[in-house]
Amino acid sequence: xxxxxxxxxxxxxxxxxxxxxxxxxxxxxxxxxxxxxxxxxxxxxxxxxxxxxxxxxxxxxxxxxxxxxxxxxxxxxxxxxxxxxxxxxxxxxxxxxxxxxxxxxxxxxxxxxxxxxxxxxxxxxxxxxxxxxxxxxxxxxxxxxxxxxxxxxxxxxxxxxxxxxxxxxxxxxxxxxxxxxxxxxxxxxxxxxxxxxxxxxxxxxxxxxxxxxxxxxxxxxxxxxxxxxxxxxxxxxxxxxxxxxxxxxxxxxxxxxxxxxxxxxxxxxxxxxxxxxxxxxxxxxxxxxxxxxxxxxxxxxxxxxxxxxxxxxxxxxxxxxxxxxxxxxxxxxxxxxxxxxxxxxxxxxxxxxxxxxxxxxxxxxxxxxxxxxxxxxxxxxxxxxxxxxx
Numbered sequence: 214x215x216x217x218x219x220x221x222x223x224x225x226x227x228x229x230x231x232x233x234x235x236x237x238x239x240x241x242x243x244x245x246x247x248x249x250x251x252x253x254x255x256x257x258x259x260x261x262x263x264x265x266x267x268x269x270x271x272x273x274x275x276x277x278x279x280x281x282x283x284x285x286x287x288x289x290x291x292x293x294x295x296x297x298x299x300x301x302x303x304x305x306x307x308x309x310x311x312x313x314x315x316x317x318x319x320x321x322x323x324x325x326x327x328x329x330x331x332x333x334x335x336x337x338x339x340x341x342x343x344x345x346x347x348x349x350x351x352x353x354x355x356x357x358x359x360x361x362x363x364x365x366x367x368x369x370x371x372x373x374x375x376x377x378x379x380x381x382x383x384x385x386x387x388x389x390x391x392x393x394x395x396x397x398x399x400x401x402x403x404x405x406x407x408x409x410x411x412x413x414x415x416x417x418x419x420x421x422x423x424x425x426x427x428x429x430x431x432x433x434x435x436x437x438x439x440x441x442x443x444x445x446x447x448x449x450x451x452x453x454x455x456x457x458x459x460x461x462x463x464x465x466x467x468x469x470x471x472x473x474x475x476x477x478x479x480x481x482x483x484x485x486x487x488x489x490x491x492x493x494x495x496x497x498x499x500x501x502x503x504x505x506x507x508x509x510x511x512x513x514x515x516x517x518x519x520x521x522x523x524x525x526x527x528x529x530x531x532x533x534x535x536x537x538x539x540x541x542x543x544x545x546x547x548x549x550x551x552x553x554x555x556x557x558x559x560x561x562x563x564x565x566x567x568x569x570x571x572x573x574x575x576x577x578x579x580x581x582x583x584x585x586x587x588x589x590x591x592x593x594x595x596x597x598x599x600x601x602x603x
Contacts, residue, residue: 215593217452219346219347219349220269220344220347222346222347223343223346224339224342224343224570225340225343225523225564225570226339226344226567226570226571227248227249227250227339227533227566227570228249228250229417229570230554230564230566230567231248231564233264233555233558233564234564235319235411235594236557237558237559237562239517241585242562243270243562244526244562244564244588245522245562245564245586245593245594245597246463246564246586247563247564247565247582247583247584247586247594248440248565248566248581248583249583250387250447250452250535250536250537250563250583250585251446251453251585252447252452252506252536252585253276253379253450253451253452253453253454254412254452254585255586255587256586256587257272257450257506258380258450258587259324259449259450259451259491259495260450260495260499260502262369262494262498262499263449263451263491263494263495263498264491265494266488266490266491266493266494266495266498267454267487267488267491268287268329270486270489270490270491270587271487272370272485272515275486275487275490276486276487277346278482278483278486279483279484279486279488279489280477280481280483281481281483282307282308282478282480282487283308283309283458283483283484283487284309284486284489284490284493285304286493287308287309287489287490287492287493287496288304288308288309288458288499289307290303290459290493290496291304291306291443291460292304292306292307292309292460293496294496295307295429295430295431295441295443295460296472298416298419298429298431298432299428299429299431299432299433299434299465300429300431300434300439300441300460300462300463301431302460302461302462302463302468304572306461306462306463307458307459307460307461308458308459308461308474308475309456309457309484309489309492310444310456310457310458310478310484311455311456311457311461311484311485312444312455312456312457312561313415313417313442313443313444313446313457314340314437314444314457315367315457315481316434316442316457316458316459316472317341317344317352317413317415317442318344318347318376318443319459319474319477319478320373320413320440320459320470320474321344321347321348321475321536322344322348322398322477323388323470323473324411324470324473325348325349325350325378325379326348326350326351327349328350328351328376329349329350329351329376329377329378330350330351330353330374330376330377330378330446330463330564331345331350331351331353331377331378331379331380331381332351332354332355332369332373332377332379332382333352333353333354333355333371333381333572334354334355334357334364334381334382334386335354335356335357335396335422335572335574335575335576336354336388336389336539336571336575336576337352337354337357337571337572337573338387338415338580339570339571340581341381341383342572347517351376352380354370354383354489354534354572354574354575355368355369355372355530356368356575357386357389357575358393359389359391359530359539359554360462360530361396362391362392362393362394362464362533363393363394363399364393364395364401365398366400366404367453368402369401369404370404373404373410373500374514377408378410378411378412379410379411379412379413380401380404380411380413380422381411381413382398382401382413382414382415382430383414383415384398384414384416384430384534385413385418385419385532385533385534385535386419386534386535387418387426387537388537388539388571388576388581389530389532389537389539389556389576390514390531390532390534390535390536390537390538390539391532391533391534392422392425392427392533392534392538393428393513394428395428395432395433397472398428398430398432398433402435402437402439402574403433404432405437405438406437407552408412409466410438410518411438411440411470412434412437412439413442414428414430414439414440414441414442415442415443416430416441416442416443416537417442417443417444417446417447417448417457418448418534419443419448420448420503420507420534421447421448421506421507421510421528421531421535421536422506422507422510422534423514423532423533423534424488424533425533426434426585430462431462434462434463434464435460436462436463437462437463437464437466437500438462438464438466438467439462440459440460440462440467440470440483441459441460441480442458442459442460442462443458443460443464444456444457445492445495447535447536448503449492449495449505450502450506451488451491451492451495454485454488455485455488455490456485456488456491459474478505483566484559487539488554491503494537507522510536510585510586513536513584513585513588513591514531514536514538514584515583515590516583516584516588516591516592516595518532518538520595520599521538521540521582521595521598522600523599524598524599524603525544525602526542526543526545526602527540527541527542527543527598527602528541528543529578536583536584536585537581537582537583537584538581538582538584539568539581539582540579540580540582541578542578542579542580544602545578547575549567549593550567550568550569550576550577550579551569552569552571552577553567553580554566554580556570556601557573557580557597557598557601561588561597561600561601562597563594563597563598563601565580565581565582566580566581567580568580568581570581582594
């Protein structure tokens with residue numbers, strides 16, 4: 214029986230690589246997993262009040278279909294949060310989704326038709342390219358300087374064609390940890406306005422910032438066609454509960470998508486209601502766990518980046534946010550970054566992700582490390598990587 218070419222072309226390197234690790238474990242070897250950015254799997258947990266809110270919602274009978282757009286109290290709380298970051302929107306401009314991934318799928322399916330092009334920051338989080346291809350579009354990478362965290366504005370301009378429909382941004386970035394500053398965001402908004410393009414900005418790591426204050430795109434959006442994607446998996450430690458949202462800027466250019474995209478939400482009925490009550494509590498309840506979480510991650514980052522840059526044949530820019538390092542393989546004796554990653558796994562039992570899985574053009578020659586695990590695991594993994602490259 215046939216399978217569609219669209220689905221056959223979908224890739225997700227972060228999880229695809231796990232099958233190789235399972236083969237190693239079947240041989241009785243231990244694997245250090247540094248591949249998936251899930252804080253909960255690494256020992257971090259949502260606060261007790263958030264867990265209790267979900268339990269209470271279940272016990273109180275809130276186990277039914279709710280509004281397709283999301284629980285009203287939650288959309289109001291989300292709008293309040295996004296407005297503190299620079300937007301000025303009513304709760305009607307929020308749509309709650311089953312994670313950012315569903316939100317991204319909804320947005321891309323609403324704006325991309327066969328042959329349309331979407332600009333992505335190279336390297337990029339793999340689902341962006343996968344969803345673009347799934348809906349008949351073509352992902353186009355633009356260059357970003359990993360050391361200065363600056364997008365190459367001239368490169369972006371050179372890659373805009375009559376088929377371009379959107380520019381995607383991820384800040385803080387996965388896989389590099391770079392964070393766009395206010396000037397960079399303003400330049401990209403200006404370019405998008407000049408060429409009548411959507412701006413899709415993923416800010417899922419917006420509070421996991423180490424060295425500088427985070428600037429949300431809402432601060433420079435004005436009335437531009439900006440769509441923000443965000444959720445509760447990372448900062449709010451609710452990864453397995455799968456809840457995110459889409460925030461539409463107040464722009465006349467977004468009238469059509471604001472009217473039509475919610476049809477996709479109705480088709481899939483609604484987002485998990487008890488989890489929405491937990492998300493509401495995570496926004497309204499105490500936030501003191503977040504700086505503690507970020508402080509611990511900063512210590513992890515400082516250690517990992519120091520160790521990587523002390524290794525011969527490896528160099529790594531300093532990530533400003535999120536929880537990823539994206540080291541460059543300066544001296545690769547293997548044929549590709551994927552072979553480097555697989556050999557590191559086979560020889561040392563350390564699972565990372567090949568950089569080309571985040572885009573061939575700008576990801577190749579790198580590999581991604583997640584520095585969420587406990588420090589003793591990171592120390593062991595860094596020792597193994599150092600021995601491997603030596």
